[in-house]
Amino acid sequence: MQSRRDHVHAYRFSTHRLSSALATGEPGTGEAPLRRADLGAAAGLAAGLLLVGGFALYGLISPGGNTAWRKPGTIIVEKETGNRYLLIGGVLRPTANLASAHLGAGPGAKVRLVSRNSLDGVPHGAPVGTPDAPDTLPQPSALLTGPWNLCLTPAAEDTVQADLAPRPGSPLDDGHRVLLTGPDGTPYVLWNSVKYPVAGRAALVALGLGNQSPVKAPAGWLAALPTGTPLAAAEIPGNGRPGPPVAGRPAEVGRLYRTGPADGRQHFVLRPDGLAPVSRTEFALLQADPGRPEATDLGTAEIAAAPSSADTGLLDRIPDLAAAPVWQGDRGRLCVRQRATGSSTATTVVLRDTADTSGRAALVPPGHGVYATELQPPGGDRRPRRYLITDQGRKYPLADDTAAGALGYGRATAQPVPPAVLDALPTGPVLAAAAGSPASTAVLSAPAGTGGQ
Known part of the structure; x- marks a missing residue:
């Protein structure tokens, strides 16, 4: 007896024969009607998709028609070489360094990678920018705001080393005194992070320091320390009467x-x-x-x-330090540790047990920097100058707010730094934004030795 499945198969077979006879005139071809047409359409669609995908991939690899880099405020970076350009007056001008590129493009500059093909045909001009400006810039999130150290360098008695991201140091024992001498030969006693000038040889002997070898300190390091009352005999009114x-x-x-x-x-x-x-x-x-x-x-x-x-x-006119033990210089390097507190600095003297042998005037972690402002005494009559200190240990004066904004620090808070620290750092050129508006059409001064175009 036939099952329901047999009836279904028989029905499908009959309908296939009728369809084949209607479409081809042959009821028993063994192939579904229009099969070849369906296969041809599918193959054509696949070939079309492959062709479109290939053109899209080629466009990504070689976008010869990319024009987004022509927008104002764009720093153009050539993909193949890494060269940086600014488009000024329709001319591609190479920039001397990264800082010059940002100063020329202005605040909010966009960096765009552009292929050489897209730049093909655009005239090239002479380099522009500020020679010796920094070629790396710390991100605003990488700016340091913590304390700093000014450390004596025994190998170079006339210099100090600034550590702008110091590790915790051991404090100098409060019960010890240190005999210092400045470049002019003036002796000082360092006591509780305050320097006290010693008034003459007689006072030095009276304090039990006549046969001690002083620690030589440069003027900048001494200037970072607060100064106490000179150690000299007090004036007694009516003396001798x-x-x-x-x-x-x-x-x-x-x-x-x-x-x-x-x-x-x-x-x-x-x-x-x-x-x-x-x-x-x-x-x-x-x-x-x-x-x-x-x-x-x-x-x-x-x-x-x-x-x-x-x-x-x-x-209590002067500290009672005559009988205190004298610190010996073989226990580490003396460092002045400071932190900005409003319009002043909190100062302590710490010991650093290791010596840096790099010979650099300032130690800054790679990728970091300091957006600094000169700390002025209360009542200063001029606006303090601001600086960018890079991870190369060099400070660059900033011309104005526009320059700070162009470099990306328009919303950053400048860190107050005393002159003694700034004076310890080598100084680079002044960083100033390009004159003119808009920034993308500003004319920058070419570095020395190059001609403009």
Whole structure:
């Protein structure tokens, strides 16, 4: 008995024969009607798609008709060579460096890769831009805003090295003092990140530093340190005139007295109104003052019975550092670490245990930089100059806001940097945007030795 499937197959066979007879006149060809036509259409469509795809691929590889690079504010980079151009007055002008390209194109410049074929036929002119301007520019997100170090360089005593991204250093012990000397021979005592000028050889000996070898420091490094009160004998009003008697004996103003054991000795100077306490360091400086009598030792009861002065200013006029240990220079390099805090800087002295041997004036991580502004004292009467410091350790003055915007730093906040740091860096040419408007038609000055076109 025939199944339903057999009936379906029989029906399809009959309909195929009828269709074939109608289309070809032969009911038993064994092929579906219009099969060859369908195959031909499919093959033609495939060939057409391949042809269109090939032309599209060729257009991507060699876009000879690309004209987007002609828009104003475009930096043109030739694909095959990497050469940079600006289109100025219909002429392709090579740029001396990347900074010149941005300064010529203006703020918001677009960089476009263009094939040589697209540039074929466009006249080429002489190079334009600022010679020796930077050829790499840090992104705004890569600008450094942290602290910096100014480190002494033992190999070159007249220079310092600026580290604009320093690693944490160990602080100089507060209990140690450092004997420094400047280029002019002036001695200083470094104490708690403050330098104190020493007034003469007598004061140096009085502080126990007469036989110490000083650490030589250049003027720029010393200028980065705050300056304290000079270490010199205090002026005593009425010095040498008769004063109140002490221990039952006449005494002149300015005479020195001490009492107590060596490890707890107290020091005094006679003022017109009586004995005034002084620090150990102040006493040593007064004792070294030429022409002053030797100090007198008295008992505690005699000091207590003498008239007492109301003036205690000589206890803290200068730091009491005479008995502090002296720092030895073999423990590392001295660095001034600073951070901008508004219109001033916070300064500490740290030690760096490793020495950089690159010989560069400034250390900046690759790809980073600093958008800096000169830190002026309060009440400055001029606008501080701004600089771009690149990863080559060089600073470039910026002419104005337009130049900063053209380089991509129009919205960046300039980092205040003191002159001592800026003076430690070599200076490049001033970066100025091209004159004229719009920027794409501005005429840039050609580098020295080239002719314009």
